[in-house]
Amino acid sequence: MKILVAGGAGFIGSNLIDDLLALGNQVVCIDNFFIGTRKNLEHLIGKNDNFTFYEQDLCDIGAVSRIFETEKVDFVVHLAANSDIQASARNPEIEYKNTYTTTFVLLECMRHFQVKRLFFASTSAVYGEHMGDAVGEESPGLRPISYYGGCKLGCEALISAYSYMNDMKVLIFRFPNVIGPRLTHGVIFDFIGRLKKAPSGLRILGDGMQAKPYLYVKDLTDAIVRFMDVREKGITLYNVGVESQTTVTRIADIVCEKMGLKGIPYFYTGGRGGWKGDVPQFQYDLKKIHDAGWHAAHTSDEAVARTVEEVLRCGL
Amino acid sequence: MKILVAGGAGFIGSNLIDDLLALGNQVVCIDNFFIGTRKNLEHLIGKNDNFTFYEQDLCDIGAVSRIFETEKVDFVVHLAANSDIQASARNPEIEYKNTYTTTFVLLECMRHFQVKRLFFASTSAVYGEHMGDAVGEESPGLRPISYYGGCKLGCEALISAYSYMNDMKVLIFRFPNVIGPRLTHGVIFDFIGRLKKAPSGLRILGDGMQAKPYLYVKDLTDAIVRFMDVREKGITLYNVGVESQTTVTRIADIVCEKMGLKGIPYFYTGGRGGWKGDVPQFQYDLKKIHDAGWHAAHTSDEAVARTVEEVLRCGL
Numbered sequence: 001m002k003i004l005v006a007g008g009a010g011f012i013g014s015n016l017i018d019d020l021l022a023l024g025n026q027v028v029c030i031d032n033f034f035i036g037t038r039k040n041l042e043h044l045i046g047k048n049d050n051f052t053f054y055e056q057d058l059c060d061i062g063a064v065s066r067i068f069e070t071e072k073v074d075f076v077v078h079l080a081a082n083s084d085i086q087a088s089a090r091n092p093e094i095e096y097k098n099t100y101t102t103t104f105v106l107l108e109c110m111r112h113f114q115v116k117r118l119f120f121a122s123t124s125a126v127y128g129e130h131m132g133d134a135v136g137e138e139s140p141g142l143r144p145i146s147y148y149g150g151c152k153l154g155c156e157a158l159i160s161a162y163s164y165m166n167d168m169k170v171l172i173f174r175f176p177n178v179i180g181p182r183l184t185h186g187v188i189f190d191f192i193g194r195l196k197k198a199p200s201g202l203r204i205l206g207d208g209m210q211a212k213p214y215l216y217v218k219d220l221t222d223a224i225v226r227f228m229d230v231r232e233k234g235i236t237l238y239n240v241g242v243e244s245q246t247t248v249t250r251i252a253d254i255v256c257e258k259m260g261l262k263g264i265p266y267f268y269t270g271g272r273g274g275w276k277g278d279v280p281q282f283q284y285d286l287k288k289i290h291d292a293g294w295h296a297a298h299t300s301d302e303a304v305a306r307t308v309e310e311v312l313r314c315g316l
Numbered sequence: 317m318k319i320l321v322a323g324g325a326g327f328i329g330s331n332l333i334d335d336l337l338a339l340g341n342q343v344v345c346i347d348n349f350f351i352g353t354r355k356n357l358e359h360l361i362g363k364n365d366n367f368t369f370y371e372q373d374l375c376d377i378g379a380v381s382r383i384f385e386t387e388k389v390d391f392v393v394h395l396a397a398n399s400d401i402q403a404s405a406r407n408p409e410i411e412y413k414n415t416y417t418t419t420f421v422l423l424e425c426m427r428h429f430q431v432k433r434l435f436f437a438s439t440s441a442v443y444g445e446h447m448g449d450a451v452g453e454e455s456p457g458l459r460p461i462s463y464y465g466g467c468k469l470g471c472e473a474l475i476s477a478y479s480y481m482n483d484m485k486v487l488i489f490r491f492p493n494v495i496g497p498r499l500t501h502g503v504i505f506d507f508i509g510r511l512k513k514a515p516s517g518l519r520i521l522g523d524g525m526q527a528k529p530y531l532y533v534k535d536l537t538d539a540i541v542r543f544m545d546v547r548e549k550g551i552t553l554y555n556v557g558v559e560s561q562t563t564v565t566r567i568a569d570i571v572c573e574k575m576g577l578k579g580i581p582y583f584y585t586g587g588r589g590g591w592k593g594d595v596p597q598f599q600y601d602l603k604k605i606h607d608a609g610w611h612a613a614h615t616s617d618e619a620v621a622r623t624v625e626e627v628l629r630c631g632l
Binding site: 089092093096100101104107108111126128138139140141142143144145146147148149150151153154155157158159160161162164165234235276 | 405408409412416417420424427456457458459461462464465466469470473474475476477550592
């Protein structure tokens with residue numbers, strides 16, 4: 001199968017491409033290196049006959065159309081988005097362009113070139129604040145509180161219309177926090193950076209009790225590959241994640257332990273969340289994907305520990 | 317109060333502006349006459365000191381920013397959108413620009429100029445196909461089937477994020493089919509046009525049994541004016557409509573009756589819906605707005621009858 005991976009130079013995309021190639025697929029990747037990096041694909045570009053790379057902004061519908069015309073792909077995996085919620089909190093236009101408009105452009109190209117199969121990376125951020133609840137796929141009253149979550153929910157709605165109007169088969173996963181090799185930002189990254197610079201203490205946003213499920217990236221790509229061949233028209237939607245959670249303070253503990261630092265004082269900025277638009281407590285209802293036979297291989301703490309080791313080994 | 321009405325030259329907008337001015341407000345209107353018309357505002361432009369008009373595409377963020385800077389409005393009423401679902405079924409970019417991007421631009425201007433109050437016109441199309449169900453505001457699993465519904469749901473999601481991040485107070489109404497004076501398209505309009513051209517018979521899309529609640533525009537503008545002063549931060553959401561419904565065949569009967577035509581044969585194209593993306597059966601759960609003390613003054617059939625009379629009086 002010939003698969004277009006949009007946003008494939010990113011942390012999750014590059015891990016997924018490795019899996020897709022290992023399974024014998026041809027992969028065409030489009031990325032503009034806004035967040036993704038050439039380094040993530042340097043083992044593939046010019047070195048793997050089944051891999052083709054285009055450095056291209058996905059908002060340019062003319063250029064993306066030409067790639068569709070040339071490559072005649074069977075499947076689109078859409079991972080391109082702004083994944084830095086704090087950056088778009090300062091400038092929401094980042095989300096309008098890199099999250100929403102990229103989706104519109106890909107859907108238009110799929111419509112025009114009759115590509116019927118899509119995987120879309122959505123997010124837990126579409127749920128907004130469901131404090132303490134375990135949110136299921138059909139939870140009512142979605143009220144995203146970040147521009148990122150708002151645009152991703154808008155993408156889901158747009159995909160709903162396109163899939164109906166054009167008989168597309170679409171798999172949507174709502175990702176939780178995903179971590180692992182090639183991670184580029186987020187709390188683990190920040191803590192390691194701060195402790196490398198100044199190991200005398202660690203500033204922690206909020207009260208440190210923000211708890212989230214962290215999914216190991218190889219568990220996620222395993223799930224994508226396993227479920228992507230959807231047979232039904234329209235949207236098939238799953239929450240994907242782990243049932244366990246890790247608090248921010250626990251992440252700090254793991255980072256300090258793996259860096260061999262003892263007795264580091266933590267300075268909490270206080271408040272309920274890390275920043276405005278952050279969801280301080282979050283838990284998925286994972287019944288649907290568990291019933292379909294998939295479970296994450298790593299707990300949230302195991303995912304954090306492996307990621308810290310890998311970031312320390314490969315450098316920031 | 318100084319109110320910006322975006323899309324105010326349209327059918328609903330121009331009716332609402334009449335009400336807002338009658339209540340002593342100042343109104344600033346932006347419209348690009350994509351669907352709205354100068355005729356709808358000709359009784360106001362240059363004739364009412366409390367009314368200011370800008371002919372401007374809302375997708376141009378620079379130009380819209382300058383209007384915000386000049387006018388210093390207190391409230392934004394956002395009615396600008398593509399309202400012709402059949403047109404965007406052929407070209408979804410119309411929705412991306414005129415429905416979604418206009419919303420993004422207005423929200424950005426509100427964020428920048430610290431405007432905290434918004435009314436947003438959403439739609440029953442966000443619900444998709446809930447065949448036979450009476451859908452309430454918190455119905456789960458929204459799956460719009462038209463590009464219009466997809467983009468409107470995306471706008472709601474974007475507004476959710478902006479209202480949280482910027483402490484906005486937002487009223488969203490999900491409009492049903494709205495009809496009345498200054499109507500520019502839709503089934504009533506089509507039937508009158510066809511019968512004026514060729515009164516020997518009437519072609520009806522689908523099986524004629526598609527039943528929808530039609531709300532009279534003055535009932536809608538009454539509800540907007542009554543509820544727009546929202547006190548709570550975030551989104552306050554209502555379905556707005558009538559409990560009665562009118563079938564397409566009944567509309568044809570009313571049109572023939574008001575035109576004085578008897579025994580006109582109807583030719584049904586057959587099938588369940590009028591066109592792809594059309595929702596053939598639809599009913600709101602209106603408990604929330606009824607509990608808040610509002611009911612439509614006209615039934616669906618009365619709204620159709622009054623509208624037919626007015627369209628016949630004023631011409632197509």
